[in-house]
Every structure is written in C-alpha cells, then in structure tokens.
C-alpha cells in the first residue's frame with residue numbers, strides 16, 4: 001500500500017469539478033457533506049495536515065478531509081499548542 005492508495009476511494013475524484021473550492025457558504029456545506037460520507041476522510045485529512053504543515057489559512061486551499069482551510073489551520077494551531 002502506498003501513501004496515496006486512499007485516493008482511489010476519494011468521493012471527490014468520482015464527483016469531480018470545482019466543488020472542493022466553493023465560493024459560497026452553501027457550496028462549503030455541500031462539499032463537507034460529501035466529505036463526511038467519504039471512506040477516505042481520515043487519510044485525506046492526515047495528508048492535508050502533513051502537506052500544509054506550517055502554513056496559515058491564506059496558503060491552504062479548498063475543502064480537504066471535511067474541513068475548510070481555516071478549520072485546518074485552526075486544527076494545526078491547536079495541535080502545535082498542545083504539543
């Protein structure tokens with residue numbers, strides 16, 4: 001198993017389009033709702049957090065692992081604070 005095998009289960013890869021880069025709050029909600037049904041959500045979020053390590057919200061993009069860029073930045077900040 002490679003570190004990206006989870007991508008074959010990714011619902012966003014099956015849906016496609018720009019849904020994971022929404023410009024409206026409704027679009028954010030719809031993307032997150034799909035993520036919450038995705039079998040790859042845990043691995044996806046772990047990959048996002050690793051790839052974005054040290055970045056602020058302005059340098060994170062889209063919905064990944066069921067979280068917005070701001071939510072991921074906040075999660076990273078809390079994790080760093082707890083360490």
Ligand code: SF4
Nearest residue numbers: 010012035038044065
């Ligand atoms: S959890 Fe990750 S892999 Fe699954 S749909 Fe959301 S962004 Fe795509």
